[in-house]
Amino acid sequence: MKLAQLVPRLHRGDAIGDNAIAIRDLGKHLGFDSRIFYLDCDNDALLDGEPIGHYHRWCDRSTTSILHYALPSSLSHVFSDSPGRRFLLYHNITPPIHLLGYPLYQKIAMAGRAELASMRNTCDKAFADSEFNRDELDRMGFRNTEVIPIYLDFDRYRIPSDPVLERMFEDDFANVLYVGRITPNKCQHDLIRLFSVFKHYVHPKSRLVLIGKYDGFETYYTQLVKLAVQLGIGDVYMPGKVSQQELVTWYRKAAIFVSMSEHEGFCVPLVESLHFRVPVLAFAAGAVPGVLAGTGVLFHDKHDRVLLAETMEQMIADIDLRASLIEHQTQRLADLSQESVFRLWNQALSG
Numbered sequence: 001m002k003l004a005q006l007v008p009r010l011h012r013g014d015a016i017g018d019n020a021i022a023i024r025d026l027g028k029h030l031g032f033d034s035r036i037f038y039l040d041c042d043n044d045a046l047l048d049g050e051p052i053g054h055y056h057r058w059c060d061r062s063t064t065s066i067l068h069y070a071l072p073s074s075l076s077h078v079f080s081d082s083p084g085r086r087f088l089l090y091h092n093i094t095p096p097i098h099l100l101g102y103p104l105y106q107k108i109a110m111a112g113r114a115e116l117a118s119m120r121n122t123c124d125k126a127f128a129d130s131e132f133n134r135d136e137l138d139r140m141g142f143r144n145t146e147v148i149p150i151y152l153d154f155d156r157y158r159i160p161s162d163p164v165l166e167r168m169f170e171d172d173f174a175n176v177l178y179v180g181r182i183t184p185n186k187c188q189h190d191l192i193r194l195f196s197v198f199k200h201y202v203h204p205k206s207r208l209v210l211i212g213k214y215d216g217f218e219t220y221y222t223q224l225v226k227l228a229v230q231l232g233i234g235d236v237y238m239p240g241k242v243s244q245q246e247l248v249t250w251y252r253k254a255a256i257f258v259s260m261s262e263h264e265g266f267c268v269p270l271v272e273s274l275h276f277r278v279p280v281l282a283f284a285a286g287a288v289p290g291v292l293a294g295t296g297v298l299f300h301d302k303h304d305r306v307l308l309a310e311t312m313e314q315m316i317a318d319i320d321l322r323a324s325l326i327e328h329q330t331q332r333l334a335d336l337s338q339e340s341v342f343r344l345w346n347q348a349l350s351g
Contacts, residue, residue: 010041024036070265157276177209190302192231211242282299
C-alpha cells in the first residue's frame, strides 16, 4: 500500500506543511509506503518530500493520493489523473471580496475556487479541516465529505522563551495579541481602532502585538502604521514574521488574544491560544465559532468599541472570569489533540 500527499510548496513550521508531515508519519505507522510530493520546497524541508516528477514513476493503483488544496496549481490535474484512491483535503481559499484592492490575489482566488469546483466528481472523498470549510465543499457539490482538524504538534511549543524579548518587554503592560498574516481580510485595521479605545480610555498600560508576515501586502502594512500614528497610539508592535521561539514568548506574555478577522478557514492561532491558556475574544466569522466550539468570547458587532474594550478588560482583570474561560478553552483543546486527529486519519486511511 502506498500513501502520497501532494502539496504545492512544502514548508516546515506552517500549518499545511506540518500537517502533511504528520500524516506521512502516521501512514508509515499504519504500514503504508508514505511519501510527500511537492512542486517547490523550502531548504529545511528537502528531506521531508520529493519533487512531483518522482510521483508519476512511483504511483500505482495501490496508491491513496491526498491533495492539500489551498491554491490553484498543476497538482490538481496530477491528482485528478491518479489511478488509486483520491482524497481531497481542503484548507480554504479567501473569497475575492476580501481581497479588494489586490487584483492579482483576487484573480488567484477566483481561479482557485473554479479549479476546486472542477474536482467535485474526481475525488473519492473530500476532507476539510473545519465545519466551515466542509460546508463550502458541500455547497460546491462535493459528496462524501468529512472534517478532520489540522494536526498541530504541540511539542513544538515546549521550548524556552526568547531571552532578548523577555528583557525588552519585561514590564507590567497588558499585551493584546493577534497572530495572522497582515492582510485586509484579517482586519488588523479594526483591531488597531479597538485597541485605541482600550488604551486611551480603559487600560493605558497596554500594548498591541500584531504578528504575521506581510509580503505581498506591504501597502496594507504601511496603512496600519499610519493608522496607529493618526490615532496617537505608540504601543503597537508589528514585527512581521517571527521565529518559533519568539512566537511562544509572545503567547506566554499575552494577557488576551483578540481577533477581528472576517474570514478564517481554520485559524491555527486560536488553537495555539487555547494551548497557551490565553483567553480569546473573537469576531464570529468563518470557521472561528466552530473551532472555538462554545469557548472563548465571541461577538457579532465590531462597531461598539467601548463595549468590546470593556469586555477585554473584564477578561484580563476579573480573575474568576479569566479562570473559567481558560478552563473551558482547555477542555476544547482535547478535541483538537494529536491523538484525536490521528484517530480520525486512522479511520479514513483504513476504510
